[in-house]
Amino acid sequence: xxxxxxxxxxxxxxxxxxxxxxxxxxxxxxxxxxxxxxxxxxxxxxxxxxxxxxxxxxxxxxxxxxxxxxxxxxxxxxxxxxxxxxxxxxxxxxxxxxxxxxxxxxxxxxxxxxxxxxxxxxxxxxxxxxxxxxxxxxxxx
Amino acid sequence: xxxxxxxxxxxxxxxxxxxxxxxxxxxxxxxxxxxxxxxxxxxxxxxxxxxxxxxxxxxxxxxxxxxxxxxxxxxxxxxxxxxxxxxxxxxxxxxxxxxxxxxxxxxxxxxxxxxxxxxxxxxxxxxxxxxxxxxxxxxxxxxxxxxxxxxxxxxx
Numbered sequence: 001x002x003x004x005x006x007x008x009x010x011x012x013x014x015x016x017x018x019x020x021x022x023x024x025x026x027x028x029x030x031x032x033x034x035x036x037x038x039x040x041x042x043x044x045x046x047x048x049x050x051x052x053x054x055x056x057x058x059x060x061x062x063x064x065x066x067x068x069x070x071x072x073x074x075x076x077x078x079x080x081x082x083x084x085x086x087x088x089x090x091x092x093x094x095x096x097x098x099x100x101x102x103x104x105x106x107x108x109x110x111x112x113x114x115x116x117x118x119x120x121x122x123x124x125x126x127x128x129x130x131x132x133x134x135x136x137x138x139x140x141x
Numbered sequence: 142x143x144x145x146x147x148x149x150x151x152x153x154x155x156x157x158x159x160x161x162x163x164x165x166x167x168x169x170x171x172x173x174x175x176x177x178x179x180x181x182x183x184x185x186x187x188x189x190x191x192x193x194x195x196x197x198x199x200x201x202x203x204x205x206x207x208x209x210x211x212x213x214x215x216x217x218x219x220x221x222x223x224x225x226x227x228x229x230x231x232x233x234x235x236x237x238x239x240x241x242x243x244x245x246x247x248x249x250x251x252x253x254x255x256x257x258x259x260x261x262x263x264x265x266x267x268x269x270x271x272x273x274x275x276x277x278x279x280x281x282x283x284x285x286x287x288x289x290x291x292x293x294x295x296x297x
Contacts, residue, residue, distance in 0.1 A: 035233070057292070
């Protein structure tokens with residue numbers, strides 16, 4: 001087993017144990033690429049916590065950990081989990097797109113589509129529809 | 142007495158014959174490994190043999206290599222059957238610089254003390270960040286499929 005594979009074995013083992021599907025780990029030019037789909041956001045956080053244990057400052061420069069979360073059901077609810085501010089809702093998926101609405105911190109809104117990994121299409125109860133940054137949205141369970 | 146002796150001899154001869162035509166798993170494993178080593182696309186394949194059943198695990202380049210290895214293992218004397226648990230290796234997908242830069246701009250928008258550059262798939266981060274926010278930023282950046290992340294951020 002290569003040095004990199006050994007370094008991150010605890011991480012791949014944790015991913016397998018936690019039910020991550022399509023798990024792939026491979027090395028190319030001194031970088032380990034680990035991909036997979038986590039059954040929930042909590043599992044994704046768990047795997048990232050493991051990465052944090054191995055490399056607490058994330059400065060190794062030898063791993064790209066691309067764990068996606070299994071898609072939530074369309075029409076399900078997501079909560080705005082910004083630090084405190086409102087979340088911009090934009091016309092298109094990008095910060096260069098026009099702001100068409102805002103969702104308050106803590107507001108629960110409706111998920112319309114997750115076709116873009118970083119930008120989810122959402123709708124507020126006021127009927128405002130557009131793209132919001134996924135990092136600040138947490139699926140309601 | 143004589144009768145017993147001849148039975149013993151016969152039994153001995155039989156056991157010698159049995160071991161003679163049934164190669165040991167360890168020897169079979171060594172032969173299969175030699176076969177695997179002949180295929181340069183199979184450097185990551187591990188072999189185990191139990192009661193003549195050879196199990197192949199690891200990553201291979203493509204479906205053709207996968208079948209070729211299975212066939213090669215079956216050809217080895219003493220292999221009764223092959224369990225082919227190898228998987229086709231898929232090379233990591235690296236995002237092109239333009240979409241990557243757009244994603245990085247979005248991801249770092251709320252981190253004014255972080256400067257990020259993108260060059261040939263490599264994201265380089267400089268500046269400072271609150272230690273508690275670093276994992277969140279790293280999660281987002283890792284999700285953009287970069288080739289590598291050079292993190293020179295100082296945590297506060």
